[in-house]
Amino acid sequence: xxxxxxxxxxxxxxxxxxxxxxxxxxxxxxxxxxxxxxxxxxxxxxxxxxxxxxxxxxxxxxxxxxxxxxxxxxxxxxxxxxxxxxxxxxxxxxxxxxxxxxxxxxxxxxxxxxxxxxxxxxxxxxxxxxxxxxxxxxxxxxxxxxxxxxxxxxxxxxxxxxxxxxxxxxxxxxxxxxxxxxxxxxxxxxxxxxxxxxxxxxxxxxxxxxxxxxxxxxxxxxxxxxxxxxxxxxxxxxxxxxxxxx
Amino acid sequence: xxxxxxxxxxxxxxxxxxxxxxxxxxxxxxxxxxxxxxxxxxxxxxxxxxxxxxxxxxxxxxxxxxxxxxxxxxxxxxxxxxxxxxxxxxxxxxxxxxxxxxxxxxxxxxxxxxxxxxxxxxxxxxxxxxxxxxxxxxxxxxxxxxxxxxxxxxxxxxxxxxxxxxxxxxxxxxxxxxxxxxxxxxxxxxxxxxxxxxxxxxxxxxxxxxxxxxxxxxxxxxxxxxxxxxxxxxxxxxxxxxxxxxxxxxxxxxxxxxxxxxxxxxxxxxxxxxxxxxxxxxxxxxxxxxxxxxxxxxxxxxxxxxxxxxxxxxxxxxxxxxxxxxxxxxxxxxxxxxxxxx
Numbered sequence: 001x002x003x004x005x006x007x008x009x010x011x012x013x014x015x016x017x018x019x020x021x022x023x024x025x026x027x028x029x030x031x032x033x034x035x036x037x038x039x040x041x042x043x044x045x046x047x048x049x050x051x052x053x054x055x056x057x058x059x060x061x062x063x064x065x066x067x068x069x070x071x072x073x074x075x076x077x078x079x080x081x082x083x084x085x086x087x088x089x090x091x092x093x094x095x096x097x098x099x100x101x102x103x104x105x106x107x108x109x110x111x112x113x114x115x116x117x118x119x120x121x122x123x124x125x126x127x128x129x130x131x132x133x134x135x136x137x138x139x140x141x142x143x144x145x146x147x148x149x150x151x152x153x154x155x156x157x158x159x160x161x162x163x164x165x166x167x168x169x170x171x172x173x174x175x176x177x178x179x180x181x182x183x184x185x186x187x188x189x190x191x192x193x194x195x196x197x198x199x200x201x202x203x204x205x206x207x208x209x210x211x212x213x214x215x216x217x218x219x220x221x222x223x224x225x226x227x228x229x230x231x232x233x234x235x236x237x238x239x240x241x242x243x244x245x246x
Numbered sequence: 247x248x249x250x251x252x253x254x255x256x257x258x259x260x261x262x263x264x265x266x267x268x269x270x271x272x273x274x275x276x277x278x279x280x281x282x283x284x285x286x287x288x289x290x291x292x293x294x295x296x297x298x299x300x301x302x303x304x305x306x307x308x309x310x311x312x313x314x315x316x317x318x319x320x321x322x323x324x325x326x327x328x329x330x331x332x333x334x335x336x337x338x339x340x341x342x343x344x345x346x347x348x349x350x351x352x353x354x355x356x357x358x359x360x361x362x363x364x365x366x367x368x369x370x371x372x373x374x375x376x377x378x379x380x381x382x383x384x385x386x387x388x389x390x391x392x393x394x395x396x397x398x399x400x401x402x403x404x405x406x407x408x409x410x411x412x413x414x415x416x417x418x419x420x421x422x423x424x425x426x427x428x429x430x431x432x433x434x435x436x437x438x439x440x441x442x443x444x445x446x447x448x449x450x451x452x453x454x455x456x457x458x459x460x461x462x463x464x465x466x467x468x469x470x471x472x473x474x475x476x477x478x479x480x481x482x483x484x485x486x487x488x489x490x491x492x493x494x495x496x497x498x499x500x501x502x503x504x505x506x507x508x509x510x511x512x513x514x515x516x517x518x519x520x521x522x523x524x525x526x527x528x529x530x531x532x533x534x535x536x537x538x539x540x541x542x543x544x545x546x547x548x549x550x551x552x553x554x555x556x557x558x559x560x561x562x563x564x565x566x567x568x569x570x571x572x573x574x575x576x577x578x579x580x581x582x583x584x585x586x587x588x
Contacts, residue, residue: 069297
């Protein structure tokens with residue numbers, strides 16, 4: 001199976017090709033958020049260095065959210081265009097599950113978090129287990145959460161499972177001092193080269209998801225839409241007006 | 247039958263709240279023109295919400311493009327180039343069409359052409375008028391734009407006048423909201439005005455000091471709001487049709503006056519209107535009359551080609567294609583793109 005993977009959900013833009021257990025190419029750039037200008041050029045670099053026949057791809061794995069709304073749409077529209085042009089399915093990979101794969105098979109609990117502003121993060125809590133059908137065990141599905149609340153939850157989970165924590169993502173960097181105030185469980189921070197989104201990890205997670213449950217994770221390009229985990233501000237304000245504050 | 251020399255373009259437009267795709271052959275032969283409007287959603291908010299527009303474009307774009315190919319009875323293998331609006335417009339909305347068009351062109355190895363939205367509106371006039379060729383004058387009026395343009399040649403434009411504040415369509419939206427007609431203002435005011443007296447209230451005709459072709463609509467908008475407020479304070483009823491008709495006449499008078507001034511000064515033998523407001527009945531009639539008086543041939547697209555659509559982008563892309571213009575993979579959305587610039 002050959003997968004083309006894209007992640008433009010955050011500051012890094014990343015493209016990769018994974019084929020039969022080999023990461024043939026991965027191109028990641030963390031330099032200004034100009035994904036609209038850079039992403040396709042990076043994909044062309046990957047295609048050209050591999051002399052890749054795009055028709056030979058089986059599926060496009062896409063970091064499907066959460067993340068920057070605009071970044072998600074650039075990746076999504078790019079993946080959907082390839083899907084339409086080449087009649088290929090998409091594999092929507094939850095952004096934070098893709099990130100967790102940076103630490104595939106770690107003994108620790110892996111906690112990717114993306115800065116969602118105002119002391120909030122999009123976070124997921126994951127552990128790797130060898131036994132199950134899915135190597136990734138989801139302890140908390142990705143969701144928007146207050147940093148303090150997340151830390152309290154992590155204190156409990158870490159203690160009950162007797163596992164240390166690995167914190168990663170730009171949220172762990174932005175809120176480090178806030179985390180240190182609340183988090184008592186033993187934890188470490190991801191090193192720079194494993195801290196952020198990588199399309200290679202999206203491809204690996206996508207490959208595993210595609211193998212689960214008779215391809216129910218495969219999606220038609222036309223049906224794909226990013227998972228924002230937040231409604232637009234206009235919708236939120238309107239909802240509050242109609243139903244009062246939550 | 248497809249001739250060897252035929253150029254078939256797939257065009258995509260997503261600059262505001264319409265997701266649109268079209269297949270156009272040789273710039274004027276429209277094989278399909280699919281428009282998916284989001285207007286029902288934005289009506290809930292009294293105007294276009296950029297984040298919602300961007301989300302809806304992402305959800306609809308594959309279906310719209312596929313429908314355009316199907317209706318034209320072609321596949322991507324029959325397409326010679328992909329054209330896409332890259333500005334001006336809402337940046338988040340533009341980005342969806344741009345990223346999508348780029349990836350289709352990349353995956354199929356096709357040339358990519360970034361198209362200026364206003365250039366598209368002007369080119370809408372080519373589609374139904376095989377004889378129309380530059381040079382001519384054109385007034386582009388929509389919810390986001392008011393431009394008086396000298397079309398010197400294909401892809402060569404000189405902007406003679408633009409609005410100093412609100413776009414003409416924006417003024418329609420604001421006044422429609424104030425008199426309780428709601429969004430979108432253009433068609434609603436047009437309809438209400440048909441029952442009203444355009445001379446009932448004398449609203450000002452906006453001028454911009456020192457620039458004979460520029461427009462200003464914010465003063466007119468304020469005058470309408472002041473009028474409504476005054477009536478309200480006195481406890482007097484207003485006639486919605488009369489206010490709509492009087493406001494509309496004020497906008498139309500200024501648009502026609504400046505356009506005809508340009509016709510006289512530049513000696514245009516042909517004059518066209520374009521953009522969403524070009525569907526306005528009063529504007530079409532007044533402009534036609536003024537052109538007829540001067541013996542100038544008047545052009546205006548059918549309403550379906552006045553609204554944001556991709557057929558017009560396919561037409562503009564064709565002339566860019568013929569002039570050798572190609573965009574590379576770094577093509578970006580440019581929300582404030584100027585006409586005649588790349």
